[in-house]
Amino acid sequence: MPAGVVDAAAKGVRLDRHAAGASSLLLRRASGGNKHLLVSASSHLLFRATVLATLALVLLFAVHYPSLLSHSFTLSSSSSPHSPSSSSSRRSSHRSLLGRSGGPSSSSSSYSGAAWEREIRRSVTPRRADGLSVLVTGAAGFVGFHCSLALHGRGDGVLGLDNFNGYYDPTLKRARQRLLASRGVSVLDADINDGALLHRLLSAAPFTHVLHLAAQAGVRHAMRDPQAYVSSNVAGLVSVLEAAAHAGQQQPAVVWASSSSVYGLNTESPFSEDHRTDRPASLYAATKKAGEAIAHAYNHIYGLSITGLRFFTVYGPWGRPDMAYFSFARSIVAGEPITLFRDARRDFTYIDDVVRGCLGALDTAGKSTGVSGGRKKSGPAPLRVYNLGNTSPVPVTRMVAVLEKLLGKKANKRVVTMPTNGDVPFTHANVTHAARDFGYRPTTSLEEGLRHFVDWFVQYYKVDIKGGGNNVLAAGGKTGKRKSMAMSAAS
Numbered sequence: 459m460p461a462g463v464v465d466a467a468a469k470g471v472r473l474d475r476h477a478a479g480a481s482s483l484l485l486r487r488a489s490g491g492n493k494h495l496l497v498s499a500s501s502h503l504l505f506r507a508t509v510l511a512t513l514a515l516v517l518l519f520a521v522h523y524p525s526l527l528s529h530s531f532t533l534s535s536s537s538s539p540h541s542p543s544s545s546s547s548r549r550s551s552h553r554s555l556l557g558r559s560g561g562p563s564s565s566s567s568s569y570s571g572a573a574w575e576r577e578i579r580r581s582v583t584p585r586r587a588d589g590l591s592v593l594v595t596g597a598a599g600f601v602g603f604h605c606s607l608a609l610h611g612r613g614d615g616v617l618g619l620d621n622f623n624g625y626y627d628p629t630l631k632r633a634r635q636r637l638l639a640s641r642g643v644s645v646l647d648a649d650i651n652d653g654a655l656l657h658r659l660l661s662a663a664p665f666t667h668v669l670h671l672a673a674q675a676g677v678r679h680a681m682r683d684p685q686a687y688v689s690s691n692v693a694g695l696v697s698v699l700e701a702a703a704h705a706g707q708q709q710p711a712v713v714w715a716s717s718s719s720v721y722g723l724n725t726e727s728p729f730s731e732d733h734r735t736d737r738p739a740s741l742y743a744a745t746k747k748a749g750e751a752i753a754h755a756y757n758h759i760y761g762l763s764i765t766g767l768r769f770f771t772v773y774g775p776w777g778r779p780d781m782a783y784f785s786f787a788r789s790i791v792a793g794e795p796i797t798l799f800r801d802a803r804r805d806f807t808y809i810d811d812v813v814r815g816c817l818g819a820l821d822t823a824g825k826s827t828g829v830s831g832g833r834k835k836s837g838p839a840p841l842r843v844y845n846l847g848n849t850s851p852v853p854v855t856r857m858v859a860v861l862e863k864l865l866g867k868k869a870n871k872r873v874v875t876m877p878t879n880g881d882v883p884f885t886h887a888n889v890t891h892a893a894r895d896f897g898y899r900p901t902t903s904l905e906e907g908l909r910h911f912v913d914w915f916v917q918y919y920k921v922d923i924k925g926g927g928n929n930v931l932a933a934g935g936k937t938g939k940r941k942s943m944a945m946s947a948a949s
């Protein structure tokens with residue numbers, strides 16, 4: 459018996475004796491003589507029987523309702539967003555879902571149990587014939603949020619997962635999560651490095667796909683926090699692929715976010731999937747390139763169908779505050795200076811185009827071929843990589859000019875030589891492979907896309923652009939918090 463158990467057992471006996479002793483003392487005082495000895499013995503026996511019966515009951519309860527003994531986990535998607543009680547039940551279910559730090563060790567034990575598994579199955583059951591059942595990692599992130607909405611909107615079953623880290627303002631991620639919940643999509647607080655939880659999730663329901671978008675983003679930030687990139691983009695990817703390879707019911711196909719940054723110092727343009735990607739310019743790019751090599755290995759060994767999508771500077775409503783277009787908009791509104799890297803050009807790609815690309819990649823992923831929990835494969839499985847760009851690079855100065863026009867205010871610009879911090883001077887996507895295989899055709903110009911972004915930005919942060927964009931009103935009609943949130947978001 460382990461020491462702790464021995465200890466507890468001994469304590470139990472001591473408690474037992476103490477209690478029995480106390481009751482016999484009372485009886486002795488009440489009746490005296492030999493009679494009390496009999497009563498004392500029977501009371502002793504009665505006490506022990508009660509303790510044993512209680513223990514048996516607790517054990518029975520734990521076996522049949524393990525989830526009730528752990529955290530409450532009601533998935534918020536089950537409540538109608540329109541019913542009067544739904545907002546409070548949503549709030550309380552959020553509290554139960556969000557009440558943890560989301561670190562690898564915190565969620566593993568609490569997300570489990572038969573009832574929890576039933577909720578997972580309910581959540582990922584598609585509402586349309588031949589619909590997909592998709593686990594979306596990074597679902598409270600920019601691209602994950604939009605993809606989750608789109609998948610759910612067309613009747614696929616979606617379960618989201620996000621660790622809500624503080625790389626940029628988590629309140630924006632929480633707002634995305636709330637909006638998803640109001641549409642019926644749940645996002646669990648969990649980390650992709652929590653392999654045990656991923657395994658439980660993928661064993662609980664027949665997921666057909668994993669859309670793996672959780673990652674440590676940001677090209678230049680990699681110099682400040684290199685380990686975060688290794689943890690999320692390398693270890694985290696391995697954790698997701700391990701869980702997919704060994705999924706209990708069926709191996710899902712995996713579609714994941716690579717990056718245009720893998721082209722690194724490539725000088726051929728436009729960038730094609732056939733070009734060199736062995737000269738990354740940043741650790742971020744190196745981790746994404748490593749991810750593509752890791753994907754190859756998992757496809758080869760386990761027969762996992764894996765598709766890597768190389769995103770090109772994706773922007774739009776509900777975007778990432780750390781990205782240039784977003785932080786520039788905030789600085790312009792606040793009258794703060796912005797720093798432009800001379801001659802930088804990007805193939806800015808609008809979120810709706812990227813979402814269509816992601817769904818096209820999911821729809822055409824093909825099946826994984828691993829059997830017996832990933833121990834062997836029945837044949838080769840698809841291994842694909844695609845550019846998802848806009849095919850028309852734009853100077854960053856032009857992007858700022860469009861923002862100035864939309865916000866009705868001039869930027870305070872400082873133009874400097876591009877620092878050697880991992881950035882690359884230009885990106886330009888060739889998307890013929892994605893067009894051929896799933897009809898990917900970006901249709902949104904930078905002007906149009908930024909207009910949608912600014913519409914959302916002024917509404918979300920209550921920016922008064924009629925007054926020249928100087929005024930940021932108290933946000934949301936409920937609290938002034940969002941104003942400071944807007945101004946303090948990570949960059």
Ligand SMILES: O=C(O)[C@H]1O[C@H](OP(=O)(O)OP(=O)(O)OC[C@H]2O[C@@H](n3ccc(=O)[nH]c3=O)[C@H](O)[C@@H]2O)[C@H](O)[C@@H](O)[C@@H]1O
Nearest residue numbers: 675676677717718719769770771781782797798799802854
């Ligand atoms: O497409 C990609 O692969 C990558 O796109 C973006 O990376 P990046 O293109 O560097 O996006 P931003 O940080 O928004 O920068 C956009 C442009 O603005 C320029 N920039 C950035 C920051 C700044 O202060 N000044 C400035 O001129 C950059 O040089 C770049 O040309 C994302 O941040 C990455 O997560 C993603 O993987």
